[in-house]
Amino acid sequence: xxxxxxxxxxxxxxxxxxxxxxxxxxxxxxxxxxxxxxxxxxxxxxxxxxxxxxxxxxxxxxxxxxxxxxxxxxxxxxxxxxxxxxxxxxxxxxxxxxxxxxxxxxxxxxxxxxxxxxxxxxxxxxxxxxxxxxxxxxxxxxxxxxxxxxxxxxxxxxxxxxxxxxxxxxxxxxxxxxxxxxxxxxxxxxxxxxxxxxxxxxxxxxxxxxxxxxxxxxxxxxxxxxxxxxxxxxxxxxxxxxxxxxxxxxxxxxxxxxxxxxxxxxxxxxxxxxxxxxxxxxxxxxxxxxxxxxxxxxxxxxxxxxxxxxxxxxxxxxxxxxx
Numbered sequence: 001x002x003x004x005x006x007x008x009x010x011x012x013x014x015x016x017x018x019x020x021x022x023x024x025x026x027x028x029x030x031x032x033x034x035x036x037x038x039x040x041x042x043x044x045x046x047x048x049x050x051x052x053x054x055x056x057x058x059x060x061x062x063x064x065x066x067x068x069x070x071x072x073x074x075x076x077x078x079x080x081x082x083x084x085x086x087x088x089x090x091x092x093x094x095x096x097x098x099x100x101x102x103x104x105x106x107x108x109x110x111x112x113x114x115x116x117x118x119x120x121x122x123x124x125x126x127x128x129x130x131x132x133x134x135x136x137x138x139x140x141x142x143x144x145x146x147x148x149x150x151x152x153x154x155x156x157x158x159x160x161x162x163x164x165x166x167x168x169x170x171x172x173x174x175x176x177x178x179x180x181x182x183x184x185x186x187x188x189x190x191x192x193x194x195x196x197x198x199x200x201x202x203x204x205x206x207x208x209x210x211x212x213x214x215x216x217x218x219x220x221x222x223x224x225x226x227x228x229x230x231x232x233x234x235x236x237x238x239x240x241x242x243x244x245x246x247x248x249x250x251x252x253x254x255x256x257x258x259x260x261x262x263x264x265x266x267x268x269x270x271x272x273x274x275x276x277x278x279x280x281x282x283x284x285x286x287x288x289x290x291x292x293x294x295x296x297x298x299x300x301x302x303x304x305x306x307x308x309x310x311x312x313x314x315x316x317x318x319x320x321x322x323x
Contacts, residue, residue, distance in 0.1 A: 016067035018091035029058035033106030040113025044070020083207035116140025127226035142263040166207025234279035
């Protein structure tokens with residue numbers, strides 16, 4: 001099936017553009033609502049098989065390519081860059097407004113990796129407006145996948161440097177091994193634009209690390225997104241690879257899944273966690289049996305939502321000062 005996606009540019013206050021991609025639910029299925037997908041760092045929406053699955057289940061599909069990512073990249077942009085994760089709230093707000101204007105009152109937000117962290121903090125900060133009904137996290141970035149010294153001491157150093165030199169490259173960039181493990185021209189089965197998701201290492205700006213660590217600290221103090229949360233992740237990580245090896249196709253080689261497990265209770269009050277044997281960092285790009293199980297888990301969870309959503313009651317957990 002070939003999906004005829006509608007693509008809309010969203011103008012940002014800083015002059016950048018974001019991109020909203022849309023496709024309606026299958027006509028033969030009564031509409032259940034809309035799903036909004038937010039990609040991770042150095043990424044964009046290309047997971048057409050995921051969109052088609054949910055469209056067949058009665059969900060309209062929306063996806064954001066955040067500013068300076070994917071379809072939103074323009075000449076002169078600093079690719080993949082932001083000094084404040086909360087700047088992305090603007091495109092999320094515009095996307096939600098568009099979805100509601102299109103007539104969908106029930107919205108599920110789905111975020112992958114950095115997009116998972118962004119989706120969680122956005123949902124927490126908007127919980128009093130009740131803009132969404134549920135949150136799905138696909139291998140969310142909830143902590144820094146480094147030893148204690150780098151997580152604690154170097155975080156403060158980088159945050160200090162980031163305040164004055166945000167465009168300086170961090171000592172450690174993003175390895176290309178994960179992209180190589182999923183791209184069809186390397187070791188995987190997926191085709192995607194390697195200008196938008198490179199197969200080589202990508203520098204990471206200190207300003208970006210600084211904003212991520214600020215939001216990690218805020219999440220670690222305790223949040224409440226106000227809606228049911230489903231987290232999907234690999235059953236194991238395989239960090240620190242220096243060269244590609246077959247293990248990269250059966251584990252998360254980007255983030256620490258034990259950190260995801262540890263910090264998930266800080267996201268909300270109604271949480272469900274699914275660990276998938278053999279999953280990669282984006283569980284939807286795993287081998288077919290694994291991704292099919294992931295989609296089936298979401299389907300079962302969404303049926304439970306159909307039954308329980310009206311009884312869900314929200315309450316807030318106040319932030320505590322970072323010491």
